[in-house]
Amino acid sequence: MKKFLALLLALVMVFGLVACGSKAETPAEPEQTTEAPAETTQTPAEPAPEEPATEPEPAEEPGTDIKIGVILVHDENSGYDMAHIEGVTQACQELGIPMENVTFKYNIPEDETCYDTAADLADAGCGIIFSDSYGHQTHMGQAAAEFPDTIFVACTGDLAAGSGLSNLKNIFPYTYESRYVSGVVAGMKLKELMDDGSVTDPYVGYVGAYPYAEVVSGYTAFLLGIQSIVPEAHMDVQYTNSWYDPVAEGEAANALMGRGCVIIGQHADSTGAPSAVQAAFESGKVVYSVGYNIDMLAVAPDAALTSAQNVWAVLYKATLEKFLAGEEIPTDFACGAADDAVKISDLGSSCAEGTQEAVDAAWAGLKDGSLHVFDTSKFTCQPAADGSYVVDEDGRVTSAFGLDSNGDWVNDTGEAIVDGYFEESVLRSAPYFALRIDGITELN
C-alpha cells in the first residue's frame, strides 16, 4: 500500500509539473501569433488570408504575390547554410518581400530528395527556387526540365550554361577576391614577423578540401595576396578530400605547422584548422590562422587573423530583383568586391600594425579595377604538359583555357587571359582558375 501511495504521489507530482509548466508560459504567448503564420503556410494556394497576419503591406507592392523556395543542405547550425538563410532573409527584407512568402526546406541531401523537394516547391506555386549546395544542381536540373515556367537557381553550381535549360541558373560570389584580401592580412603579419626576426622563412600552409578549381583558385589568390606584401612567400597545400572534416583539417594543419609553416589558410568548412593553430600558438609556436566562411576568433582568439567571407544577400537580392521586375535572370551571375558581395571578418587582435590600411587599399583597388587578383605579371607557371595554357620564356601565362567542363583538355569556351590577367568567374559564375603557379607545392 505504501508503495502504491508513493507511486500515486509521484504521478500527481509529474502531472502537476507538466500542467504548471505549460500554464505558466501560455498567457505570455497569445495563441494567434504562433498559429497564424502556421495557418498561412499551411494553405499556400490562397494568398488572401495571409494579409491580416502580416504587416499591412500595400497589395500592389511587388513581391507580396511571389513565392520563393530555398533548399538547404543542412540547417541553421551549419555556418555555411546560416550564411544562406541570412542572405535570403536580408535580401527579402530589402526588397519588401514578406518572409511568409519564403519556404525554407532544411537538411535536404544531394540526392533525389532535392528533386522531390524542388518539384514539391514548384507544385506549391514557388516562382523561383534556390538550392545552396553544389551537389544539388543536377537534381535541380531535373526539376527545371519538368517545370519550365519556374526559375531554379543552383548556388555554387557550374552546369547551368551547358544544361540547355533556360530556367536553370547559377550564382557564385567572387570568393577569390576576399581570399586575396585575407592574404594581404596574412602578408602584413608575415612581414611583421620577418622584420622583428622571429621568422626567417616566409612559409605558408593551406588546408584545402579537394584539388579542384574552386580550391585552387582560392589558395592561389590567397598566396598572391600574401606575395603582394612579402614577394618571396611560398606555400604548401595539404588536401583533406572532404568539405567538412574537423579531425582531418586539424591533422592537416598540424602536418603543415610541423613542416615550418607560420600562416595556415584554409578552404574547408570546419573550425578544425584554426583550433589546431590556436593550440600550437598556446604551446608557444609562432603561427597564425586565416579562416573561411565564419569568424574564427571564437575558436582561435589569439591565432586567428581574419576569415574570407561571402555576402550571399547581395547575390540573392540581385537575382530576386530581376525576378520581381520580370527581367531575364542571367544564366551565370557572379559579383564581388565592387558590389560588396565578398568581405573579410573583423581583424583579430594579433594582426600587424597597418593591416587595416593595407586591406582598405586592396579593396579599393579591386573595386575600381586597378588591381587584378590573377595579374599574369605577378606569377609564373611551368610550361603546361596538357596544353591547357601557354607560357612565354619567362614563365608568364599568355593564354589559358576558359572552361574545360569535361576534363578532355579541350577549351569549351573563350580565352581566360584578358588584358594581362586571368579573368576569373566571368565565363561562368563558378571558379575555373586551375593553373598551378610557381611557389605552391601540393603535398598530396
Next chain:
Amino acid sequence: MSSPNVHHEPLIRIAKRDGLAVWKNWLIRLVFVLIALLLSGLFIYAVTKLNPLKVYAAMFEGALGTKRRVWITIRDTMMLLCIGVGLAPAFKMKFWNVGAEGQILVGGVATAGLMIYLGKSAAMSTPVMLLVMALASIVAGAVWGVIPAVFKARWGTNETLFTLMMNYVAIQITSYCVALWENPFGSNTVGQINPQTKAGWFPRVFGLDFGLNVIIVMALTIGMFLYLKYSKHGYEIAVLGESERTARYAGIKPSRVFIRTMAISGAICGLAGFIAVAGASHTISTSTAGGRGFTAIIVAWLAKFNTFVMLLISFLLVFLQKGAIEIASQFKLNDFASNVITGIILFCIIASEFFINYRVIFHKRKEAGSK
C-alpha cells in the same frame, strides 16, 4: 524471518499471456499508437507551445498532402520495405546482418556503373538494360552477403562485426567509384546519370510514377512471406533461429543454411540498391543507402519478420520522416523535434508488444487476505 503464511505479494506482477485474440492484439496496438500521439502532443505543446493537432496536420500534409508527396512516400516506403524484406530471413535465423548498408551500396555501384557505361553506347533498350543492371546488383549484393556467411560457417567468425566492417569496405569502394565517374570533372559528385536520354531509368508503368518500384517490392514481399512461412527453407531458417543444436539434431546443416540465406538476404539488399539508383535517385554517392540499412532492422524486428506487417511499419517510419521535413519547414521545428516524436512513437509500439505478450496483475488485497 517471515513466516510462510505472511507471504508478501509484490505490488505488480507480470505474467506471460498466450493466445490473445488477433483483434485484441490490434486493439492494444491501436491504443498504444493513440497514447504515443497523446505523449508527443504533450511534448510538442510543452516545448514549443504549438497546437499539436496543427503539427500533426502538417505532418500528414507533408507525407500525403499532394499527389507527388503520396508517390514519394510510397516510393520511400517501398525502398525501406525492400531492405526489411531482405533482412528478414537473416534475422529470423538470428544471423545479425547489420551489413545491409554495404549490400545496398555495392548493388547501387554495380547499377550505376552499368548505367553509365551501357548508357554511353545506347545500344541496349531500357528493359534489357534494367534486367542486366538488376542481375548485376543481385550478384553484387549476394557476394557481399555471402562473404561473412562463409566465414561464420567455416571459422565461426562474429557475423555482427564482419557484416558491419563490410559496410566500410563498400563505402570506400563507392567513394572510389564516385571519384572515377565524377561529372562534371572535378566535382566529386556523380550527378544524375543520363539526364537527357534517361537510359536505365525506371519507366512509368501503367501510368504510375513509381509503379515499377511498387511491383518489384510487392512481389518480393509476397514471395518472402511464402518462402518463410511455407517452404522447407523457411522452416530450416526458423529452426536454426531458435536453436542451432536443435537444427543439427534435426539434420539441418547450419553452415549451408547460413550461406544460402545470406546469399538471398544480400541479393535482395543489392536489388534494393538497384531500385535506389535506377528507380529513385539516378545517381550514386556514399549516402545512397542513407542509414536505411539500419532502419530496416527495426522494421524487420518490429514486424517479427512478417513481411506484410513490415509494410505498415515502413509506411509509418517514412510517414514520420516526411512529416518531419514539413514541420521543420512550417514551424521551424528542426529534425531534433521530429526525432523525439519518432522516438516516442517507436517506444510505444515496442511497449504495445510487451502488453500483448504479458499481462500486468496488480496486487489484490482480497486475494492476499484469503490466503
